Amino acid sequence: MPTETTDASAALFERARAVTPGGVNSPVRAFKAVGGTPRFIRSAQGAWLTDVDGNEYVDLICSWGPMLMGHAHPDVQAAIAGAIVRGTSYGTPTEPEVELAEEIVARTPVDMVRFVSSGTEATMSAIRLARGFTGRDLVVKFAGCYHGHVDSLLASSGSGLATLSVPGTPGVPEASASQTIVLPYNDRTAVADAFRMHGSRIACLITEAVPGNMGVVPPAPGFNSFLQTTCRQHGALFISDEVMTGFRATAQGGWGLDGAVEGWVPDLMTFGKVMGGGFPAAAFGGRADVMSQLAPDGGIYQAGTLSGNPVATTAGLATLRLATDDVYARLDEVSAQLRTEVTDTLDVVGVPHVIQTAGTMFSVFFREGGVRDFETAQDQNTEVYAAFFRAMLARGVYLPPSAFESWFVSAAHDDRAISQVVEALPAAAVAALTTLEAS
Ligand SMILES: *Cc1c(COP(=O)(O)O)cnc(C)c1O
Numbered sequence: 001m002p003t004e005t006t007d008a009s010a011a012l013f014e015r016a017r018a019v020t021p022g023g024v025n026s027p028v029r030a031f032k033a034v035g036g037t038p039r040f041i042r043s044a045q046g047a048w049l050t051d052v053d054g055n056e057y058v059d060l061i062c063s064w065g066p067m068l069m070g071h072a073h074p075d076v077q078a079a080i081a082g083a084i085v086r087g088t089s090y091g092t093p094t095e096p097e098v099e100l101a102e103e104i105v106a107r108t109p110v111d112m113v114r115f116v117s118s119g120t121e122a123t124m125s126a127i128r129l130a131r132g133f134t135g136r137d138l139v140v141k142f143a144g145c146y147h148g149h150v151d152s153l154l155a156s157s158g159s160g161l162a163t164l165s166v167p168g169t170p171g172v173p174e175a176s177a178s179q180t181i182v183l184p185y186n187d188r189t190a191v192a193d194a195f196r197m198h199g200s201r202i203a204c205l206i207t208e209a210v211p212g213n214m215g216v217v218p219p220a221p222g223f224n225s226f227l228q229t230t231c232r233q234h235g236a237l238f239i240s241d242e243v244m245t246g247f248r249a250t251a252q253g254g255w256g257l258d259g260a261v262e263g264w265v266p267d268l269m270t271f272g273k274v275m276g277g278g279f280p281a282a283a284f285g286g287r288a289d290v291m292s293q294l295a296p297d298g299g300i301y302q303a304g305t306l307s308g309n310p311v312a313t314t315a316g317l318a319t320l321r322l323a324t325d326d327v328y329a330r331l332d333e334v335s336a337q338l339r340t341e342v343t344d345t346l347d348v349v350g351v352p353h354v355i356q357t358a359g360t361m362f363s364v365f366f367r368e369g370g371v372r373d374f375e376t377a378q379d380q381n382t383e384v385y386a387a388f389f390r391a392m393l394a395r396g397v398y399l400p401p402s403a404f405e406s407w408f409v410s411a412a413h414d415d416r417a418i419s420q421v422v423e424a425l426p427a428a429a430v431a432a433l434t435t436l437e438a439s
Pocket of ligand 1: 117118119120121123146147148149208213241242243244245272273282
């Protein structure tokens with residue numbers, strides 16, 4: 001293994017810090033939770049990232065989900081190149097938007113979609129729509145679920161059952177946070193109590209289809225169905241946030257793991273990441289009677305200069321068309337292989353851990369016993385994860401730089417990429433053990 005140098009990344013990070021807060025445009029990229037120099041990536045191909053110092057890494061974040069087909073897939077590249085020569089934005093309706101909308105409607109239970117440019121915008125717009133539709137203000141969310149940096153959705157720590165929460169970050173007005181009820185995930189009693197107390201004022205409940213932003217925490221069997229029924233009983237809308245899981249966890253997203261089997265449908269859904277094919281594109285969609293309340297047909301306003309951008313929608317469409325059942329079967333295989341290798345290697349050295357899975361997504365928690373909510377997710381040894389992360393990185397494997405994230409694989413993760421991960425694991429397991437024993 002060549003000695004890894006990070007001089008060029010370090011120099012860029014220093015320049016970046018002078019002109020951008022923390023040197024990054026999204027906080028987790030700064031490596032604060034794991035230590036070390038954030039790697040500035042110069043290029044990517046298939047399952048591999050190359051940084052500005054020339055180091056190569058097997059990529060296990062895939063741009064935090066979007067790169068389902070791997071980086072620089074030739075068919076996606078060709079579609080993008082074809083779109084770019086026709087111009088990059090017109091501010092008019094275009095054909096690729098219609099095609100991508102039809103593709104999403106065909107693959108998911110939504111009747112209609114509207115495009116936006118980020119997952120944050122998708123959840124923000126879905127909530128406005130739910131409030132406009134119901135004429136109510138309160139939003140219910142779960143601690144540990146992330147729905148983008150929307151004011152009312154950043155509240156993550158409520159003081160318990162059916163209590164109106166305080167802001168989770170400076171800058172969120174009290175008035176905004178006080179419209180949000182934050183509940184513990186997987187807790188039916190908390191949900192039932194909140195609806196019993198405030199049901200007539202609740203516009204919607206929003207949840208990740210399978211939470212992936214506190215690490216992967218699957219819903220208990222029947223939990224999402226229970227949420228949907230509870231919302232319906234109280235005249236609130238059930239919003240399933242599939243920005244991460246959509247077209248990723250399974251061919252039918254997180255919904256493919258329960259709703260598709262049990263026979264229920266969320267009122268609204270949000271999508272992003274994979275459907276943008278690596279470009280800023282996201283969407284919200286759902287029941288036709290709700291969606292048609294949006295302007296220009298209805299009175300609820302929502303708009304965007306670059307919404308449905310022709311290059312972004314072309315990239316998304318090319319990606320979804322490549323994402324066949326065979327691709328998802330391959331992703332399942334790669335994901336299962338990696339989970340087995342990780343758990344076997346950690347078992348050999350005796351590092352307690354638990355791996356949780358949602359379709360092709362999974363994450364590794366350094367703790368004993370399963371994680372069912374944010375409280376148990378926080379009860380893990382993040383120092384051990386940091387040591388494990390750094391050892392993997394030094395051996396050419398780029399894991400999520402936080403213990404509270406999912407690992408993502410792509411259709412381009414071949415035997416060579418998997419071998420590089422497998423070869424890195426024993427030393428990383430020892431690094432984890434050393435940190436564990438010192439803590
Ligand atoms: C990533 C994510 C978002 C936010 O999407 P952005 O494009 O980063 O604004 C919202 N919800 C979930 C579940 C996500 O994983």
